[in-house]
Amino acid sequence: MPANPEFFGLTAVxxxxxxxxVAVFAFIVALTIGWSQLRAARKLRLEQARPFVLVDLVPGEAVQHWMDLVVSNIGKSPAYDLRLSFKPERNGLTSLRSTSSRAHGS
Incomplete structure (x- = not known):
């Protein structure tokens, strides 16, 4: 029997x-996939934990022809330092008034 038998042209060494x-290559592939999964999980966790603030105009409950501005947070964490700004356009409000006065027969 030979001292170094070959199998498919390769010795035991x-x-x-x-x-x-092959093991090093598999480790590198597993490490790359694991790292990308970790980044995706971290991104998803941050997105789910952030506040999600909605601003909506709804028909008024106190006065029929008024609108209420409703600000709500449907996120999982509180929203801090919230600032709202409202700058109505005068032309838009004027045309709205003239349209509503025509509709009421004024």
Whole structure:
């Protein structure tokens, strides 16, 4: 029997080297996939934990022809330092008044 038998042209040492290279390659692939999964999970956790503020105009409950401005947070964490600004356009309000006065027969 020969001292170094070969299997598919490789000795036992050659097969060990080949299996070590395959293991290193598999480790690098697993590490890359794990790192991308970790980043995706972190991004999803931050997105789910952030505040989500909605601003809506709804028909008024106290006065029929008025609108109420409703600000609500449907996120999982509180919203801090919230600032709202409202700058109505005069032309838009004027045309709205003239349209509503025509509709009422004025």
């Amino acid at each position: 050659g097969w060990q080297a080949l299996s070590a290279m």
